[in-house]
Amino acid sequence: MKFGTFVAALVVAVVAPSVTSFAGPDCRASRELLDLGHPLTVAREAVAKDHELRIVAMGSSSTQGYGTTSPQFAYPAQLKLHLEKAMPGVSVHVINKGIGGQDAEEMTERMKSDVQPAHAQLVIWQVGTNSAIRHTPLDLFSRKLRAGIDIGRSLGAEFILMNLQYVPAVVALPDEQDYAHVMAQVAKEKGAGLFNRLSIMKAWYNDGMPYSQFVYNDGLHLNDFGQKCIGKLLSQAILRTVKPSQLTGDPKAGN
Secondary structure, eight states, rough: HHHHHHHHHHHHHHSSSSSSHHHSSSOOOOOTTTOOOOOOOOHHHHHHHHHHEEEEESSSSHHHHHTOGGGSSSSSHHHHHHHHHHSSOOOOEEEEEEEEEEHHHHHHHHHHHGGGTOOOOOOEEEOSSSEEEEEEHHHHHHHHHHHHHHHHHHHOOOEEOOOOOOOOOHHHSHHHHHHHHHHHHHHHTTTTEEEEEHHHHHHHTTTTTTTHHHHHHSSSSOOOHHHHHHHHHHHHHHHHHHHOOTOOOOOOOOO
């Protein structure tokens, strides 16, 4: 069966009622899955000393917010909302630089022009899905990730890589885990954080959450719930790393 045909069949499963009982929306992730694996020292210092955090959300349509009913439900807007709520007195800026359809190579080309004017301390780079769909060679994908991080680092920013989404169109790929593995390797090598979106969303599904709860009806993008939950969980992961102890208490995983 061709990939496009298989995805079309899976989309039917997304919109069809699930045979698994699911009580309702439950935005959750284990503490282990929210571990970014990096101290985010630049962002931590900006929060502690300057009471400011400037973030560029670099990505494709997942960052742009395709699949939501309002731009305010896209994960970057939700991230800003939760960070501001948890860190009163800290000026939080989240600049959405998502452009639908772009892959790692295209985003690397605009890394300097998008990050430099924002004076970002932190870049969240959502990447990997379009490269996997286009079957970009893994070595080229890896090189572009490294080059993009190097450009951002030269401008004073540190990185969190956000990997692929767990949705029917991605699950149908033969090698999505290979792209996720490359991202984990590059994050470790370059001293970047990794937000493991793929494993977080897979855990939702394995725990009984139907695709229709978090996936838009195209089988690829996230709906309002999915985007809002990713924004909330990412905020928790960042807060555990950068928030000074004198601010409000440590956020809890889950609801």
